[in-house]
Structures are given as C-alpha cells and as structure tokens.
Amino acid sequence: xxxxxxxxxxxxxxxxxxGLSWVALDFPSDNLLCLSERPGSARSGHHHLFEPSVMxxxxxxxxxEVRLAAQRALLDEIPPRLRSVSFDIDDGGQLRGRFEFDGxxxxxxxxxxxxVMTNILAALSPTVSFSEDFVSNPFPQRRNFLPIPVYxxxxxxxxxxxxxxxxx
Numbered sequence: 363x364x365x366x367x368x369x370x371x372x373x374x375x376x377x378x379x380x381g382l383s384w385v386a387l388d389f390p391s392d393n394l395l396c397l398s399e400r401p402g403s404a405r406s407g408h409h410h411l412f413e414p415s416v417m418x419x420x421x422x423x424x425x426x427e428v429r430l431a432a433q434r435a436l437l438d439e440i441p442p443r444l445r446s447v448s449f450d451i452d453d454g455g456q457l458r459g460r461f462e463f464d465g466x467x468x469x470x471x472x473x474x475x476x477x478v479m480t481n482i483l484a485a486l487s488p489t490v491s492f493s494e495d496f497v498s499n500p501f502p503q504r505r506n507f508l509p510i511p512v513y514x515x516x517x518x519x520x521x522x523x524x525x526x527x528x529x530x
Contacts (some may be wrong), residue, residue: 382420425510427486428457434510435481441471445499445515447478457482459474460508464527468500501527 428449436447443464450458459482461467461475477493499505499516501524517524 371441423453428482428510429512431482431485433480434485435478436513439474439478439481441474443471444475444513445501445517446505446507446511447475447513449510449512450452450508451510455490457486457490459492459494460497460506460510461494462497462499462505464501466501467496470498 363405373506377423389418396465428451430446432449445464446460446462448460448462459475459479461478463471467475475494479492483492497506503506505514515527517527
C-alpha cells in the first residue's frame with residue numbers, strides 16, 4: 363500500500379468511525395492499528411486514555427471497501443454507453459469487475475473501464491488479484507449485475523434520453 367493510498371484510507375476510516383483518534387500502520391505485521399478513545403474516559407481537564415483495536419489489511423475484507431473505491435474511481439470515467447458496473451469477490455479474494463456496455467465497447471470505452479479498475483486496485487491494495495470483463499449488452503436487454511453493483515445508468519421510460527439508447 364503506498365503512502366498516498368494509506369493516508370486516504372486513514373482519512374476515510376477516521377470519518378467513518380466514531381471516536382477514532384488516529385490510525386497507524388504496523389509495517390512488520392501488516393496490521394492497521396486504530397487507536398480510539400476508551401468509553402467513559404473523557405473527563406474535562408484529563409487526557410483521554412486510548413485502547414488499540416487491530417484490523418487486518420493484507421487484503422480488502424469488506425464489500426463496503428470495494429463500493430467506496432469504485433465510487434471514487436468512477437468519477438469522471440463514465441462513457442455514455444456504459445450501462446452498469448458491478449463486482450464480485452471470490453473465496454480466494456480475487457476481485458472481478460464487470461463493465462456492461464450498450465453494444466460492443468470501443469477502445470476508448472475499454473480504456474475508461476481499465477482506468478476505473480486500476481484506480482480501484484490502487485485504493486484497495488497493489489497485491490489484489492483481479493479480472494475485468496467488458497460485456498456487450500445492448501439496451502433494452504436486461505442488465506446482468508455481479509453481487510456488488512456500483513453503477514447503473516438511468517434507463518427509465520419516463521426520461522427523454524432513454525429513447526436514444528441502443529442507437530449509436
């Protein structure tokens with residue numbers, strides 16, 4: 363995990379965990395140490411006592427980590443013909459990404475999807491094994507999501523742009 367990714371992860375953890383005071387990476391053991399305030403120790407005029415809790419960081423452990431990394435990675439990388447993006451994590455920890463397009467993806471569309479996957483891997487861990495699928499599934503066919511959906515294009519009949527889908 364590079365320093366920039368580590369600092370971003372620390373900021374995310376600090377925002378998401380109530381009472382978190384600071385985070386440090388214990389490099390020899392690959393553990394993320396989260397030092398949080400011990401309940402009931404906050405008395406005015408006294409220093410807070412801290413109690414360590416340990417989370418493994420050798421691989422991503424939660425669907426929420428994939429979702430958060432994917433949402434960030436998708437910013438400014440969604441081509442108009444991208445219908446959906448979803449992921450799966452197998453029992454061995456391999457991440458599979460599915461990018462579903464309205465027709466055969468162009469080289470530029472595939473590049474956008476690859477950039478998304480690269481940014482997700484950078485946020486999770488450089489050692490995560492992965493695969494990415496670029497799928498042609500023209501509108502109005504039903505979209506096929508993997509277990510962790512992170513993006514779905516609005517294809518509702520009520521809007522004015524759905525009628526343009528499926529026509530290049």
